[in-house]
Amino acid sequence: MSASHSAEKVLSSSAKDSAASKKRSRNMANSRKAQRALALAGQYAGLIAFAIFTCFPFVWALAVGLSTDPSNTWLFPRSFWPTEPGLMWFERVFTEMPFLKYLKNSTVMSFWTIVSVVVISVLAAYPLARLKFPGRNLIFVAIIATLMLPSEVNIIPNFITLKHLGLLDSYWGAIIPNFAGAFGIFLMKQAFEQIPQDLIDAARVDGATELQILWRVMVPVSAPSIAALSIFTLVNAWNDYLWPSIVITTRDKLPLAVGVFNDLTGPFAVSTSLVMAAIVLTVLPVLIFFAFTQRYFISGLDGAVK
């Protein structure tokens, strides 16, 4: 009797135990879920806070540019939202500074920079990546070493060189030093190295010349890297400030980054509204371009850092 009683006790207690452990495990699962939700919320909070940090100057510039009534410009946080929205200041940008001329200059200079950088980098990267020839390592190391030099120091000699070439105050003078650079050659070399040797051998057996191999085999396969290089070069060329500001002296030949800056810190500095409208208009073209191409960007850079 007592035995059965104790057995019952054991049974019931073990049943109680299992119920408790089930409850505990459910609690644990719940708390783990809660923990994960909390971590996720924390992560998003951090991401949003950081997005505010990177974007707030532009939000403010946009709001101020859109406010036809500038009286709230220095009233925070009111000025992050436009007062009496309108495009008046944007229209005045076009009438009061040669904005379209600057835009055209930037476009022409960026276009030729991209074409030249891509062609020169692709041509130089192919032998460095796939051909055996004496001096290959030395040339590659010399090119990469230039990444460690402060390029601003080149300004003085390059200024003198361009003076001798008669290229001062010209489009070409403003962009030609940027045509050949270590970054582009390195990026394309990394991309070309990932292409299987079989493809090249097959083309050679078919009697293709090296130029045909480069153009018909290597270039199409490396399209993502070429896209990344083009985007990267566009952003750099569009935003280049220091060198064009030294080389180009005629106002009508200035690119946006220089022309708008000179105007904004000079004659137009008095009207913050006009300044912000001009800034929004200057940033907009790159922003739109980047929005459409950014998905190629990271995938194309992939090989460069491996």
Next chain:
Amino acid sequence: MKNSSSYTAIAYLFLAPALILMGIFTFWPVGYNTYLAFNNYSIAEGTATWNNFEHFKYIAQEELFHNALKNSLLYLLVVPVIQIAALVVAKLVNNKLPGMTFFRAAYYIPVITAISIAGVVWANVYKYDGMLTWLLQALHLVPQGPDGQIDWLGNPDIALYMVMLFTFWKGIGYYMVLYLAGLQAIPGEVEEAAILDGANAWDRFWKITVPMVKPTILLCTLLSTIAAIRAFQEIIVLTKGQADTYTALYYVFDQAFRNYNFGRGAAAGLVVTFFCLMLSAIQFRFFGEKK
């Protein structure tokens, strides 16, 4: 099949445009700078005369250059901050969660903005009654009213750090993208296994992420160190070198294009180049291939 000597010809033919252009605009300037640094250069006649280290002797005792060099070295403080922040941010946006494309783009916007244009906006952030003052007053971190209105770019004690904050804002997206590319090369299983083993986020970051993106860390630290030593454009657009923000490259630029003393500018530039190479060598030694 062709023999190797015909590849040599074609290789150099393909390399020619790059080598000629880099020769003229990258390698030649290094040599010419060295030459100019030891000579008196006359712009009008285009002649140079040997001057027995006069430029180096001059800048070695000049207070202005010492201070400029000190500021350039102080600027290195931004390097560790920007690198750790960029890696953390890259880690955060590397998750497969909704909205990551948006955040990546939002963080990259400062990078695709011209430095001159960004500088004009930030001048308004740093105005004595601008956005930074408002934010700190709203958080009650500085006194209300005119007492708390600080001229962020005019006060020599803080102006340089304010310019560094601008550099941080402008550059973090760039390094984030490089780290992101590096992180995407890490197989997901490694991290999953560590989670199963009970490693927390902190340990996973230091014991998995950091070692696996080490080559990217070296590349980014190197680029960011050189960028810090060359700090100049951010200063020209924000403070024009006032309030103790004058850096070594600003000195080079001033000597060349304001004083028209190309030789002295080149000598100072050579000193900056020397620092760049020395710091790069140190980093290769500490972070480079070491087993």
